[in-house]
Amino acid sequence: MSQELIEGVLASQRRAIARAISLVENDGAEAQGFLAALHPHTGRAHIVGVTGPPGSGKSTLVNALALHFRKEAGLLPQEGGQARTAPKIGIVAVDPTSPFSGGAFLGDRIRMRDLAGDPGIFIRSMASRGNLGGLAWATADAVKVLDAAGFDLVIVETVGAGQAEVDIARTAHTTVVVEVPGLGDDVQAIKAGILEIADVFAVNKADLEGADHAVMALRMMLDLDTGAAQRTMHHGRLMEVVAQSPAAPSNTDRQPGTTSWHPPIHKIVATRREGIAELVDAILAHREYLQNSGHLVRRERERAAAELETIIQQESLRRVLACTDGSQLRELVELVVQRQLDPYTASQQLLATINLLSREGQT
Amino acid sequence: MTEKTIRVLVAKPGLDGHDRGAKVIARALRDAGMEVVYTGIRQTPEMIAEAALQEDVDVIGMSILSGAHMALFPKVVDLLREYGMDDVLVVAGGIIPDEDVPTLKALGIQGIFGPGTTTDRIVEFIREHAR
Numbered sequence: 001m002s003q004e005l006i007e008g009v010l011a012s013q014r015r016a017i018a019r020a021i022s023l024v025e026n027d028g029a030e031a032q033g034f035l036a037a038l039h040p041h042t043g044r045a046h047i048v049g050v051t052g053p054p055g056s057g058k059s060t061l062v063n064a065l066a067l068h069f070r071k072e073a074g075l076l077p078q079e080g081g082q083a084r085t086a087p088k089i090g091i092v093a094v095d096p097t098s099p100f101s102g103g104a105f106l107g108d109r110i111r112m113r114d115l116a117g118d119p120g121i122f123i124r125s126m127a128s129r130g131n132l133g134g135l136a137w138a139t140a141d142a143v144k145v146l147d148a149a150g151f152d153l154v155i156v157e158t159v160g161a162g163q164a165e166v167d168i169a170r171t172a173h174t175t176v177v178v179e180v181p182g183l184g185d186d187v188q189a190i191k192a193g194i195l196e197i198a199d200v201f202a203v204n205k206a207d208l209e210g211a212d213h214a215v216m217a218l219r220m221m222l223d224l225d226t227g228a229a230q231r232t233m234h235h236g237r238l239m240e241v242v243a244q245s246p247a248a249p250s251n252t253d254r255q256p257g258t259t260s261w262h263p264p265i266h267k268i269v270a271t272r273r274e275g276i277a278e279l280v281d282a283i284l285a286h287r288e289y290l291q292n293s294g295h296l297v298r299r300e301r302e303r304a305a306a307e308l309e310t311i312i313q314q315e316s317l318r319r320v321l322a323c324t325d326g327s328q329l330r331e332l333v334e335l336v337v338q339r340q341l342d343p344y345t346a347s348q349q350l351l352a353t354i355n356l357l358s359r360e361g362q363t
Numbered sequence: 364m365t366e367k368t369i370r371v372l373v374a375k376p377g378l379d380g381h382d383r384g385a386k387v388i389a390r391a392l393r394d395a396g397m398e399v400v401y402t403g404i405r406q407t408p409e410m411i412a413e414a415a416l417q418e419d420v421d422v423i424g425m426s427i428l429s430g431a432h433m434a435l436f437p438k439v440v441d442l443l444r445e446y447g448m449d450d451v452l453v454v455a456g457g458i459i460p461d462e463d464v465p466t467l468k469a470l471g472i473q474g475i476f477g478p479g480t481t482t483d484r485i486v487e488f489i490r491e492h493a494r
Contacts, residue, residue: 103396
């Protein structure tokens with residue numbers, strides 16, 4: 001079954017893609033083997049993240065962006081430079097899972113009805129399933145499936161995000177943060193978090209009063225950045241902050257002025273598709289900047305390192321838990337609850353017994 | 364791994380814009396622990412089948428009040444068959460006259476729920492019949 005599914009995804013069959021995303025979403029050993037097989041075929045798509053507060057118009061913006069990219073054929077120059085066809089677009093839209101029932105209402109498609117019937121577009125709704133960073137655990141894996149299936153552009157829409165849902169910056173190459181007028185004064189704009197991860201700002205609903213003020217507050221925030229902060233602006237503290245050593249990007253002589261990126265701010269009205277062309281230009285400019293500045297390669301390395309670390313963490317935990325019977329863990333939990341043991345010592349004890357066991361097993 | 368989460372597409376085919384009922388159902392299914400993809404109103408059979416395909420749902424629930432169900436439901440079922448999605452449970456609700464029910468059931472629309480049905484019954488039916 002798995003081999004057939006892999007071939008289906010690589011051949012960009014829609015049913016296979018859909019089933020593959022379900023497979024990675026429901027996890028399990030089969031998903032790991034499957035993703036391992038897809039890995040060599042990934043790394044080609046440009047991944048755009050769209051995040052912002054609930055009701056700021058993320059889905060409507062994704063709809064407008066996808067329409068624009070599809071209509072303006074050839075905006076994304078293909079490898080090799082000639083074939084200028086409209087990019088194929090995959091969309092992953094995440095909505096929150098109820099912490100009480102485990103169910104979810106996934107309503108992002110409602111705003112994307114203009115995209116129905118376009119064979120070059122694939123939309124998948126995902127529930128966050130308890131993950132708190134604005135994405136589901138499996139979102140990055142779903143993106144890999146779409147990437148391997150040959151989508152040139154993958155747009156990831158996060159759950160309505162407040163201040164700290166910043167996982168998207170780890171997944172996306174270009175993060176668009178959507179703001180709307182009237183959300184707060186310039187003090188909000190100084191706070192850490194979501195505003196720091198923006199590569200491009202979109203101030204949506206710009207026909208409402210206060211749009212200029214919102215733009216001003218963002219601009220002020222950007223102007224407050226010191227030189228160092230500007231360099232870390234790009235996916236800031238999420239990634240290893242790379243201090244700008246003099247030797248850093250050696251290939252900048254080709255493209256002077258692309259060594260640092262200043263997030264542009266665009267006023268848009270997504271429902272009327274106003275300002276979308278300029279926003280798309282900004283996204284493409286950022287993509288070019290990533291390529292020319294060497295950031296793309298560096299980012300990819302950091303992302304791979306973070307991913308590997310996560311997998312090792314999960315796998316280690318799984319193995320540790322597999323080595324203990326449930327009763328030992330329950331006993332430790334009970335001791336911790338009764339304050340007879342602290343959780344740090346308890347975990348040391350547990351790991352110590354496992355070490356012992358595995359050493360005994362080897363002899 | 365716990366049991367698989369049931370994914371449901373709730374769709375409004377046809378031209379009537381009354382989606383209160385669909386939203387009540389969607390909410391009830393959500394509260395029953397299902398993942399509900401809602402398409403919004405005025406969907407063509409093509410849009411519904413394509414959404415079901417992309418979302419890889421286990422269940423499709425269609426709500427219709429305009430009286431066009433005998434024209435639209437068979438098209439959805441046909442398209443699903445064409446996509447190889449015959450194993451998807453299809454249920455319907457809204458205003459569907461009794462005399463149409465046998466025909467629709469013969470088509471493969473397994474559950475038909477008229478006004479007055481409790482949401483509990485629909486949840487139970489879906490849990491029992493979803494693939």
